[in-house]
Amino acid sequence: MASLFINLLGVAAIALTVWWFWLAPKGSKQQIVGADEKLEILVKDGVYEPDRIRIAAGEEMVLHFRREDASxxxxxxxFPDLEVSAQLGVDQITEVTIPAANVGEYPFHCQMQMYRGTLVVE
Ligand SMILES: [Cu+2]
Structure with a gap:
């Protein structure tokens, strides 16, 4: 009976580990932005940070891309679905205007699709 209890504890510990590393919500990756807030996206080391950007539907938005990757x-x-594209200067902040959009998810990426992000309009 005691060994069964210890096994259950072991299973619970494994489940907790799995949850912690793979399933727990990672909070800091998302940002919701209203029209007056400045949103900066860092372009560095192959990732956009944040890579998931939430904005309000029906409002034109300006995103600020700070490119620190010279490659x-x-x-x-x-932003293919929004017909928006911008050339980013190295070590500069480039303003990218996003037209008012309907609710939905709009992927964005670099020209080779290695950098990837999602614009969430809600
Ligand atoms: Cu690329």
């Missing part, structure tokens, strides 16, 4: 891979950012 050509990071040069362009494209």
């Amino acid at each position: 050509p891979c990071a040069e362009w950012v494209l």
